[in-house]
Amino acid sequence: MLKIEKLQVHFGHVHALRGVNLEAARNEVLVLIGPNGAGKSTVLNTVAGLNTPTEGSVHLDETAIGGMTPRNVVKAGLTLVPQGRRLFGSMTVRENLEMGAYTKNDKAKIDDQIARWSEFFPEIGARLGIRASYLSGGQQQIVAIIRGLMSEPRTLMMDEPSIGLAPVVVKRIGVEIRRLNREAGIGIVLVEQNVEFALTVSDRVAILAQGQVVHTGPPRDMRDPALLAHHFFGSTPETEAG
Amino acid sequence: MDWLARIKVSPLTPYAGVALLAVLAYFFPYTSPSNKTLSLATSVVVYSIAASGLGLLWGQSGQLTLAHAAVFGLGAYAAALTGKFFSLGFVAALPVSIGTGLLAGAIIALPSLRTTGHYFVILTFAIGEVLAVVQMRLDWLTGGANGTTTPVGTQSAFGYALGQSKDFYSLVVLFAAIVLMLVCYIMRSRWGIILRSIRENADLATSLGVNIKLHRLLVFSASGAIAGLAGQLFAYQVKYIAPTLFTSQTSILLLLVVLLGGKSYLLGPVVGALVYFFLPYAFDLTPIQSQIAFGAVLVIMILLAPSGLLGSIWRALHRTRAPKAGAKV
Numbered sequence: 001m002l003k004i005e006k007l008q009v010h011f012g013h014v015h016a017l018r019g020v021n022l023e024a025a026r027n028e029v030l031v032l033i034g035p036n037g038a039g040k041s042t043v044l045n046t047v048a049g050l051n052t053p054t055e056g057s058v059h060l061d062e063t064a065i066g067g068m069t070p071r072n073v074v075k076a077g078l079t080l081v082p083q084g085r086r087l088f089g090s091m092t093v094r095e096n097l098e099m100g101a102y103t104k105n106d107k108a109k110i111d112d113q114i115a116r117w118s119e120f121f122p123e124i125g126a127r128l129g130i131r132a133s134y135l136s137g138g139q140q141q142i143v144a145i146i147r148g149l150m151s152e153p154r155t156l157m158m159d160e161p162s163i164g165l166a167p168v169v170v171k172r173i174g175v176e177i178r179r180l181n182r183e184a185g186i187g188i189v190l191v192e193q194n195v196e197f198a199l200t201v202s203d204r205v206a207i208l209a210q211g212q213v214v215h216t217g218p219p220r221d222m223r224d225p226a227l228l229a230h231h232f233f234g235s236t237p238e239t240e241a242g
Numbered sequence: 243m244d245w246l247a248r249i250k251v252s253p254l255t256p257y258a259g260v261a262l263l264a265v266l267a268y269f270f271p272y273t274s275p276s277n278k279t280l281s282l283a284t285s286v287v288v289y290s291i292a293a294s295g296l297g298l299l300w301g302q303s304g305q306l307t308l309a310h311a312a313v314f315g316l317g318a319y320a321a322a323l324t325g326k327f328f329s330l331g332f333v334a335a336l337p338v339s340i341g342t343g344l345l346a347g348a349i350i351a352l353p354s355l356r357t358t359g360h361y362f363v364i365l366t367f368a369i370g371e372v373l374a375v376v377q378m379r380l381d382w383l384t385g386g387a388n389g390t391t392t393p394v395g396t397q398s399a400f401g402y403a404l405g406q407s408k409d410f411y412s413l414v415v416l417f418a419a420i421v422l423m424l425v426c427y428i429m430r431s432r433w434g435i436i437l438r439s440i441r442e443n444a445d446l447a448t449s450l451g452v453n454i455k456l457h458r459l460l461v462f463s464a465s466g467a468i469a470g471l472a473g474q475l476f477a478y479q480v481k482y483i484a485p486t487l488f489t490s491q492t493s494i495l496l497l498l499v500v501l502l503g504g505k506s507y508l509l510g511p512v513v514g515a516l517v518y519f520f521l522p523y524a525f526d527l528t529p530i531q532s533q534i535a536f537g538a539v540l541v542i543m544i545l546l547a548p549s550g551l552l553g554s555i556w557r558a559l560h561r562t563r564a565p566k567a568g569a570k571v
Contacts, residue, residue: 048449071451082449088442090506091435098432099439103451151451 001025002047002078002155002189007056007066009039009046016042018211019056026154026187029178031198033191033222034208035232040191041083043208044157048080049073060155075103079148083159083191086144089133093124093143096132100150110150117146120184121176138169142176149180155187156180162194170194174201195222207231256426256508263509264419271408280407282523286515287414288475291421293499293511295468298425300497301505302434303461304441306363308493309350309370313466315488317343317473319377319384322392322483332399335474343470344463351462355455358444370490377485389484392477404478414475418512421468426508428464437461498540504550513551 002024009017017039024030032040045051047058049070058066063076079100087096094114101110118125121142127135132143141161148156161177162170174197181188192198198205199219207215209231215221222228270283296310320342324330330338350369354362377384384390394404400416402409428434436457439447444454477483495518503514522532547554 050445050449070448071453074451080449082446086446088439088446090442091438095435095438098435099447099450099452102436147450 001059001061002187003059004043004047005057005059007043007046007058008054009042009051010054016211017046017053020208020211020213022206022213022216024155024187024189026185027181028203029181029188029190029201030204030206031190031192031202031219032206032208033193033195033198036193038208039211040208041159042211044080044159044189044191045082047073047078048157050080071103074151074153077152077154079151079153079156081144081148081156081158081161083163087132087135087140087147089131091132092129093132093135094128096143096147097128097150100147103151113150113152117149120180121146136169137165138172141165141169141173145176145180149184149186153186155189158188158190160191160193162192162197170197171200177201195228198222253430256430257423260419260422260426260508263512264415264422267415267418268412271411277407278523280411282519284407284411284414284479286512286519287411287418288472288479289496289499289515289518290512291414291418291475292469292472293496293503293515294418294421294425295465295472296496297500297505297507297511298428298437298468299461299465300500301507301510302429302441303437303458305354305458305461306497307350307366307462308363308490308497309366309373310465310469310496311488311490311492312370312373313343313346313350313469314473314476314492314496315373315377315483315485316346317470318477318483318488319390319473320470321474321477322390323383325393326390329393332397332404332474332478336471339470339474340467341470343473344467347462347464347466347469348459350466351459354458354462367490367493370488370493374485374489377488384485387485389482392481392483394478394481410479414479417471417475421471422508422512425468429508433457433460498536501543501548501550502539504552504556507550507552507556510550510552517551 004020004022007017007020008015020039020043022043032043034040042051046053047065049065049068049072053066056066057064060076060078065073065076065078068076088099097114098110101113104110114128118128124139124142124146127139132140135143145156145158145161148158161173165173177188177190178201180186190201199222202219204216205219205222206213214231215227267287271280275283292310292314296307299305299307299310317339320339321335324335324338350366353365357365378387380386397404400413402413404410404413436447436452439452440454440457448454499514499518500511501514502517503510503512518536522535527535543550549557
């Protein structure tokens with residue numbers, strides 16, 4: 001269980017997060033959506049220890065991880081798969097995965113993990129010796145996810161796993177993410193811009209607007225255009241009607 | 243070139259390669275080369291060592307520096323001055339010059355913990371120049387612009403007479419072999435992977451828990467230690483050192499050597515140094531002509547072969563293999 005309470009972050013004069021409250025259980029896929037600049041990535045980065053919160057707390061099960069260094073957050077059992085350039089391109093797939101186990105020292109156990117996930121994702125298992133940049137976009141995203149899993153997290157956070165991928169590949173990534181949650185029992189929190197993808201992959205959706213969580217609920221809530229319009233564009237159902 | 247893919251590469255192959263190369267280089271004096279050739283060969287080996295330190299730093303961890311020659315110079319001065327003032331012999335001076343290089347490397351790394359990219363490179367340029375000025379001004383210690391001599395005399399170390407060019411060359415080859423094997427070990431170790439991950443994407447490495455500052459500090463120290471060792475060998479080779487030998491111009495020369503061979507390859511610095519010293523000799527170029535030639539070579543390399551001569555050769559050999567990996571999801 002990941003529990004975020006009253007989390008506040010400032011970047012200089014910018015008040016990026018204004019008291020975020022959010023809970024994510026291990027048996028669910030929670031998707032955080034919201035308009036640009038709402039602070040979605042900031043939430044993940046702060047929880048991962050890349051930003052320092054000015055106030056509030058973050059707990060992973062019983063451990064308070066708010067304000068920890070990235071290394072200690074990873075050790076506590078929470079890993080972030082960051083956005084953008086996902087892999088160390090000139091390194092082999094295996095080396096990328098070994099980097100994911102950076103906080104582990106047991107070589108045999110690292111090899112076990114690689115073997116385990118190679119079985120879970122066979123097409124990656126067959127490509128361990130290849131330069132990561134030679135893989136397709138979808139394969140690279142899966143390698144990034146496995147790299148996140150190498151530190152044996154209980155909860156995995158992903159920042160826009162669908163970005164830059166073809167629609168058919170996005171669908172495939174969604175299937176793998178759900179499989180990971182159901183079969184491997186890893187809690188998933190992800191940030192998405194692609195609302196369609198968010199709805200198919202999630203068990204629960206949280207909307208973040210202007211640095212606060214303004215709505216949480218099942219994905220079907222998002223089928224309500226008025227609700228989305230309200231939180232994304234600031235218009236209310238009344239003004240829409242008028 | 244399918245046969246290339248089929249060769250099973252043992253983890254010991256690169257070490258065996260370095261050993262073979264070292265043996266070949268070690269017996270080079272038995273071909274009775276001219277004094278000029280032998281002296282060039284010694285320079286190649288000394289610069290290979292210095293450039294290997296830079297290769298580790300730049301090629302592996304991706305950190306460019308223009309102060310490498312300054313660290314190299316500090317190693318040279320450490321050896322020459324401890325010999326002059328404390329009568330330290332070659333062997334006794336080794337830990338001093340290596341330690342000086344290590345410490346200097348670590349100190350230069352300190353600003354990189356706050357500044358990165360172009361600003362850091364400019365800063366290393368300034369540090370290099372300041373060190374040259376300090377060497378110039380500390381007359382009483384360094385002899386200022388007149389420089390200082392290395393008391394080689396009739397010393398011998400590990401059974402090699404240091405004043406004899408053939409003996410000294412052989413000794414330098416042994417040091418180079420040790421350094422290359424050490425760098426090879428680092429490159430293939432877990433630390434090597436960590437350094438490359440920092441080069442590729444520092445933010446991503448941080449998110450995986452890598453303490454980037456610590457590893458920057460460590461790799462700068464390792465690179466500095468290698469430069470310090472090379473500095474001492476240089477001081478014993480040329481027997482006379484002056485501040486002008488260690489300005490950022492020499493740093494750029496070292497960068498060129500590394501770039502020429504291939505900055506991410508173990509033997510890149512060796513290949514680069516070979517080309518740098520023997521090309522002008524082979525074509526009988528005047529110093530000015532060779533400067534122009536290397537300027538042109540530098541431009542061409544950066545534009546057409548940024549991975550250096552070894553990188554180009556490697557790619558030519560593997561061209562037929564690359565498409566196999568591109569299969570779609």
